Amino acid sequence: MKIEIRQYGSDTCAPCAAIRQKLEKxxxxxxxxxxxxxxxxxxxEEAAQKGILSVPTVIVTIDGAETARESGYFSLDELLFRLEKYMKMTEKTEMTIRTATMDNMDKFEHGDVVWNQMRLTF
Known part of the structure:
Protein backbone atom coordinates (compact mmCIF):
# COMPACT_ATOMS: atom_id res chain seq x y z
CA MET A 1 0.00 0.00 0.00
CA LYS A 2 1.42 3.37 -1.06
CA ILE A 3 0.13 6.45 0.76
CA GLU A 4 0.97 9.96 -0.37
CA ILE A 5 -0.03 13.32 1.12
CA ARG A 6 0.28 16.37 -1.12
CA GLN A 7 -0.13 19.84 0.29
CA TYR A 8 -0.68 22.74 -2.07
CA GLY A 9 0.18 26.01 -0.38
CA SER A 10 1.75 29.41 -0.68
CA ASP A 11 4.74 30.93 1.06
CA THR A 12 2.61 33.97 1.91
CA CYS A 13 -0.10 31.85 3.59
CA ALA A 14 0.27 31.52 7.38
CA PRO A 15 -2.13 28.53 7.68
CA CYS A 16 -0.16 26.80 4.89
CA ALA A 17 3.06 27.18 6.87
CA ALA A 18 1.44 25.83 10.05
CA ILE A 19 -0.02 22.81 8.23
CA ARG A 20 3.28 22.18 6.47
CA GLN A 21 5.17 22.18 9.77
CA LYS A 22 2.66 19.81 11.35
CA LEU A 23 2.64 17.43 8.35
CA GLU A 24 6.45 17.34 8.20
CA LYS A 25 6.57 16.42 11.89
CA GLU A 45 -1.04 23.92 -14.10
CA GLU A 46 -1.17 20.82 -11.91
CA ALA A 47 -3.34 22.62 -9.37
CA ALA A 48 -5.73 23.74 -12.11
CA GLN A 49 -5.97 20.19 -13.48
CA LYS A 50 -6.86 18.92 -10.00
CA GLY A 51 -9.47 21.64 -9.47
CA ILE A 52 -7.63 23.30 -6.60
CA LEU A 53 -9.17 26.73 -6.06
CA SER A 54 -7.73 27.68 -2.68
CA VAL A 55 -4.83 27.05 -0.35
CA PRO A 56 -4.12 25.27 1.82
CA THR A 57 -5.34 22.13 0.08
CA VAL A 58 -4.30 18.69 1.30
CA ILE A 59 -4.89 15.61 -0.85
CA VAL A 60 -4.37 12.04 0.35
CA THR A 61 -3.90 9.28 -2.21
CA ILE A 62 -3.73 5.57 -1.51
CA ASP A 63 -2.26 3.46 -4.29
CA GLY A 64 -2.74 6.38 -6.68
CA ALA A 65 -6.43 6.93 -5.94
CA GLU A 66 -7.54 10.14 -4.24
CA THR A 67 -9.20 9.16 -0.97
CA ALA A 68 -9.41 12.46 0.90
CA ARG A 69 -9.22 16.16 0.08
CA GLU A 70 -9.51 19.15 2.39
CA SER A 71 -9.21 22.84 1.49
CA GLY A 72 -9.34 26.15 3.29
CA TYR A 73 -10.36 25.93 6.92
CA PHE A 74 -10.37 22.27 8.04
CA SER A 75 -9.23 20.05 10.88
CA LEU A 76 -5.87 18.55 9.97
CA ASP A 77 -6.02 16.52 13.20
CA GLU A 78 -9.28 14.89 12.03
CA LEU A 79 -7.81 14.09 8.62
CA LEU A 80 -4.70 12.52 10.15
CA PHE A 81 -6.82 10.63 12.69
CA ARG A 82 -8.87 9.07 9.88
CA LEU A 83 -5.70 8.21 7.95
CA GLU A 84 -4.02 6.62 10.99
CA LYS A 85 -7.18 4.65 11.72
CA TYR A 86 -7.18 3.33 8.15
CA MET A 87 -3.47 2.48 8.36
CA LYS A 88 -4.00 0.54 11.60
CA MET A 89 -6.92 -1.40 10.14
CA THR A 90 -4.89 -2.44 7.12
CA GLU A 91 -1.99 -3.51 9.33
CA LYS A 92 -4.18 -5.83 11.39
CA THR A 93 -6.28 -7.31 8.62
CA GLU A 94 -6.08 -7.53 4.87
CA MET A 95 -8.67 -5.04 3.69
CA THR A 96 -9.71 -6.75 0.48
CA ILE A 97 -12.95 -8.09 -0.82
CA ARG A 98 -12.58 -11.18 -2.89
CA THR A 99 -15.04 -11.67 -5.68
CA ALA A 100 -15.21 -14.61 -8.05
CA THR A 101 -14.96 -13.74 -11.70
CA MET A 102 -17.21 -15.38 -14.23
CA ASP A 103 -14.92 -14.95 -17.24
CA ASN A 104 -13.83 -18.59 -17.33
CA MET A 105 -16.72 -20.95 -16.54
CA ASP A 106 -14.56 -24.06 -17.20
CA LYS A 107 -12.65 -23.41 -14.00
CA PHE A 108 -15.86 -23.21 -11.98
CA GLU A 109 -17.00 -26.58 -13.33
CA HIS A 110 -13.79 -28.15 -12.06
CA GLY A 111 -14.08 -26.60 -8.61
CA ASP A 112 -11.47 -23.92 -9.14
CA VAL A 113 -12.27 -20.32 -8.31
CA VAL A 114 -10.65 -17.28 -9.89
CA TRP A 115 -10.29 -14.35 -7.52
CA ASN A 116 -10.02 -10.61 -8.02
CA GLN A 117 -9.10 -8.16 -5.29
CA MET A 118 -10.69 -4.77 -4.72
CA ARG A 119 -9.07 -2.43 -2.19
CA LEU A 120 -11.23 -0.52 0.27
CA THR A 121 -10.56 3.16 0.84
CA PHE A 122 -11.64 5.41 3.65
Whole structure:
Protein backbone atom coordinates (compact mmCIF):
# COMPACT_ATOMS: atom_id res chain seq x y z
CA MET A 1 0.00 0.00 0.00
CA LYS A 2 1.42 3.37 -1.06
CA ILE A 3 0.13 6.45 0.76
CA GLU A 4 0.97 9.96 -0.37
CA ILE A 5 -0.03 13.32 1.12
CA ARG A 6 0.28 16.37 -1.12
CA GLN A 7 -0.13 19.84 0.29
CA TYR A 8 -0.68 22.74 -2.07
CA GLY A 9 0.18 26.01 -0.38
CA SER A 10 1.75 29.41 -0.68
CA ASP A 11 4.74 30.93 1.06
CA THR A 12 2.61 33.97 1.91
CA CYS A 13 -0.10 31.85 3.59
CA ALA A 14 0.27 31.52 7.38
CA PRO A 15 -2.13 28.53 7.68
CA CYS A 16 -0.16 26.80 4.89
CA ALA A 17 3.06 27.18 6.87
CA ALA A 18 1.44 25.83 10.05
CA ILE A 19 -0.02 22.81 8.23
CA ARG A 20 3.28 22.18 6.47
CA GLN A 21 5.17 22.18 9.77
CA LYS A 22 2.66 19.81 11.35
CA LEU A 23 2.64 17.43 8.35
CA GLU A 24 6.45 17.34 8.20
CA LYS A 25 6.57 16.42 11.89
CA UNK A 26 3.78 13.83 11.48
CA UNK A 27 5.55 12.28 8.49
CA UNK A 28 8.70 11.73 10.56
CA UNK A 29 6.63 9.38 12.76
CA UNK A 30 5.13 7.72 9.66
CA UNK A 31 8.04 7.19 7.24
CA UNK A 32 5.94 4.81 5.14
CA UNK A 33 3.86 7.82 4.03
CA UNK A 34 5.24 10.13 1.35
CA UNK A 35 4.64 13.83 2.02
CA UNK A 36 5.16 16.60 -0.55
CA UNK A 37 4.66 20.33 -0.18
CA UNK A 38 3.88 21.97 -3.52
CA UNK A 39 4.00 25.79 -3.75
CA UNK A 40 0.94 26.76 -5.77
CA UNK A 41 2.95 29.43 -7.58
CA UNK A 42 5.21 26.74 -9.07
CA UNK A 43 2.48 24.15 -9.71
CA UNK A 44 -0.29 26.29 -11.23
CA GLU A 45 -1.04 23.92 -14.10
CA GLU A 46 -1.17 20.82 -11.91
CA ALA A 47 -3.34 22.62 -9.37
CA ALA A 48 -5.73 23.74 -12.11
CA GLN A 49 -5.97 20.19 -13.48
CA LYS A 50 -6.86 18.92 -10.00
CA GLY A 51 -9.47 21.64 -9.47
CA ILE A 52 -7.63 23.30 -6.60
CA LEU A 53 -9.17 26.73 -6.06
CA SER A 54 -7.73 27.68 -2.68
CA VAL A 55 -4.83 27.05 -0.35
CA PRO A 56 -4.12 25.27 1.82
CA THR A 57 -5.34 22.13 0.08
CA VAL A 58 -4.30 18.69 1.30
CA ILE A 59 -4.89 15.61 -0.85
CA VAL A 60 -4.37 12.04 0.35
CA THR A 61 -3.90 9.28 -2.21
CA ILE A 62 -3.73 5.57 -1.51
CA ASP A 63 -2.26 3.46 -4.29
CA GLY A 64 -2.74 6.38 -6.68
CA ALA A 65 -6.43 6.93 -5.94
CA GLU A 66 -7.54 10.14 -4.24
CA THR A 67 -9.20 9.16 -0.97
CA ALA A 68 -9.41 12.46 0.90
CA ARG A 69 -9.22 16.16 0.08
CA GLU A 70 -9.51 19.15 2.39
CA SER A 71 -9.21 22.84 1.49
CA GLY A 72 -9.34 26.15 3.29
CA TYR A 73 -10.36 25.93 6.92
CA PHE A 74 -10.37 22.27 8.04
CA SER A 75 -9.23 20.05 10.88
CA LEU A 76 -5.87 18.55 9.97
CA ASP A 77 -6.02 16.52 13.20
CA GLU A 78 -9.28 14.89 12.03
CA LEU A 79 -7.81 14.09 8.62
CA LEU A 80 -4.70 12.52 10.15
CA PHE A 81 -6.82 10.63 12.69
CA ARG A 82 -8.87 9.07 9.88
CA LEU A 83 -5.70 8.21 7.95
CA GLU A 84 -4.02 6.62 10.99
CA LYS A 85 -7.18 4.65 11.72
CA TYR A 86 -7.18 3.33 8.15
CA MET A 87 -3.47 2.48 8.36
CA LYS A 88 -4.00 0.54 11.60
CA MET A 89 -6.92 -1.40 10.14
CA THR A 90 -4.89 -2.44 7.12
CA GLU A 91 -1.99 -3.51 9.33
CA LYS A 92 -4.18 -5.83 11.39
CA THR A 93 -6.28 -7.31 8.62
CA GLU A 94 -6.08 -7.53 4.87
CA MET A 95 -8.67 -5.04 3.69
CA THR A 96 -9.71 -6.75 0.48
CA ILE A 97 -12.95 -8.09 -0.82
CA ARG A 98 -12.58 -11.18 -2.89
CA THR A 99 -15.04 -11.67 -5.68
CA ALA A 100 -15.21 -14.61 -8.05
CA THR A 101 -14.96 -13.74 -11.70
CA MET A 102 -17.21 -15.38 -14.23
CA ASP A 103 -14.92 -14.95 -17.24
CA ASN A 104 -13.83 -18.59 -17.33
CA MET A 105 -16.72 -20.95 -16.54
CA ASP A 106 -14.56 -24.06 -17.20
CA LYS A 107 -12.65 -23.41 -14.00
CA PHE A 108 -15.86 -23.21 -11.98
CA GLU A 109 -17.00 -26.58 -13.33
CA HIS A 110 -13.79 -28.15 -12.06
CA GLY A 111 -14.08 -26.60 -8.61
CA ASP A 112 -11.47 -23.92 -9.14
CA VAL A 113 -12.27 -20.32 -8.31
CA VAL A 114 -10.65 -17.28 -9.89
CA TRP A 115 -10.29 -14.35 -7.52
CA ASN A 116 -10.02 -10.61 -8.02
CA GLN A 117 -9.10 -8.16 -5.29
CA MET A 118 -10.69 -4.77 -4.72
CA ARG A 119 -9.07 -2.43 -2.19
CA LEU A 120 -11.23 -0.52 0.27
CA THR A 121 -10.56 3.16 0.84
CA PHE A 122 -11.64 5.41 3.65
Missing amino acids: WQQDHPEVTYRYLPIEEYL
